[in-house]
Amino acid sequence: MTGTRDRLAAQLEQWANRAHAARIAAPRRRPMPAGFLRGVSYAMTNRVDSSYASPRSFETLRALAKRDVNSISIMPFAFSRTASDPEIGFIHRNPSGETDEGTVLAVVHARQVGMSAMLKPQIWLGGGAFVGEIAMDREEDWKEWFADYRRFIVHNAVVAEAGQAELFCVGTELSKTEIRDGQWRSVIAAVRLATGAPLLYASNWAAGAVRVPFWDALDAIGVDFYDPLSANPLASDAELVLGARRAYAPLARLASTHRKPVVFTEAGYPPVRGAWLTPHEEPMDRPLDPEHAGRAIAAVFAALEREPGWKGVYWWKVFSDGQPAAPGSRDHNILGRAAERVVASAYARIARAVAGAPAR
Template sequence: MKKLGLAILCLLQFSCSSQATKKINGVSFVASREEVAQEHVDAVLAVHANHAAVMPFGFIRNISSPQIIHNTDRQWFGETKKGAQQYVDMLHKNGISVLIKPQIWISQGEFTGTLKMDSEEDWKLLEASYEDFIITYAELAEETQADIFCIGTELEQFVKNRPRFWSELIAKIRKVYDGKLTYAANWDEYTRTPFWGEIDYIGIDAYFPLSEDKNPTKDGLKKGWQKWKPAIAELSKKKGKPVLFTEFGYRSMNFTAKKPWLVDRHEAEVNLDAQVNATQAIFEEFWTEDWFAGGYVWKWFIAHEEVGGADDNRFTPQNKPAEKTLKEWYQKS
């Protein structure tokens, strides 16, 4: 009987250990005009994803404006609080954990990292507007028991110029949301982000340049990671925090790893193999590391059957060979 009890205890310990080391195998679940239906979630389950990032949006009219417009009836359903809640509820119903990741879109596609005010008055207005925006979704994260909440995405100049605001904002978020916190720093920003010690994950949008080759190989891309990986690991060790790739992914095109952050309508030739090689390389380099928590592939559209495919050179892996790579790694990690 004692031996049986010991065997059960060992089995439970092994099970708990396996659960503790389970990676966050996520998709960036793009906001849509529509509600999420079961068939949309089925496609996420089919690639063995266990997490999804839900991304409501706020909008800024121009790069110098301090006002963030959000949660209005002029936005797409999935970009609003009501829509984000419906998405979270459907994902949770299917056993998929959720990161709520509010994001900002600046008119003309201006990069959010350059958002910077010209006067103290405008800084104060931006801070008040951003706090209203982010607390709205922190409260939603608590109401829906979302698993992780992201306090911002690629806002380097805002963070750099107003560090006290961000520390105070984190404290305010903690008062309304009891879960884990992260921040999505751009790949060239994360080393200067000042508040990693105050949140739970070091979040990085992992668009690191890895290769200038037109058709990069997996081994060449793994070699390219050696320029960046040691510093990422060292920061994790220094701060005592796991690293989470709040976004990762590659376009299915030539030169995919030269400037992986490209989001324009650049019509480079479709290269499905390059996307597979880059996806395989990032999994091999990071998903086996104890200090690495996992990540969310960019992008995953809810209407699975209507997107991606062999003629698509955009980020989504859907209906491309890279989807199989994603599925294989998510199934085993």
């Protein structure tokens, strides 16, 4: 028995040595999808019967395609206990969570209804704390955090490549990690070995994009666009359009400097009065007013639709079960609200305008 174990150990060691010595060839890089990305953030309902792998999800995608949506973002999650905990865990085998198979199937289903897909893996912090606060206290913890993060993001890049996802986001709103430029470039290089999809990073707001040092290593400038459009809760439509242009201004400069397109990897407004004041929040202290969210979305389109560097937007959000927002809820679900109507109208207009036009 000992001899058998020794032989197996020797064979495994030989295999490992060959694997380490093997030349790794990166997949051929794919171009950015053609045209404007008329997207929605496609959040998975944590139920087996409406997960990414379910027939119900496929029907939701079919319904979105009829509203001129041509791209979705798919979001597998990892988890950390606190912002200073270097350990990142991810479970990709729970059928009511984001399994690898479900993620691939969502990409395939999107393609079957005429959509592209962006994989946008994210970290969820304990207690719902903001991931932009992730920062380590010690250098050895930083090394562990980046090793764990690299494992998580490369795993999902392999999954993305299995489904031939059209876009891949290497990170989301990890603001306090961005100064570690060398470690981020190492992560990006590892992702390049796993997928040929064009790569983005999702900065925290347009205001935060200017602090990201590694745009040159990516294919597009990604922004979770939650910048306030106005400090006036009763702002006019003209004020909101001006606010959207002002918020976008640093992105226009980045796009020109790096010669890369800008994608709003997320954007959205809560269904409350003055939705444009704090777009990222779901405030309980303001009256419900879904029309204000619709007005904010309309202002973004009015301000930016003709911006040459603006490549697309993923509105936050639609759930894979396809259910409209519950009455009285304050979440960002666009279905069944003014937001859905405004997005559908804008996407139909853009789809008509770009038919037969050159890719942006």
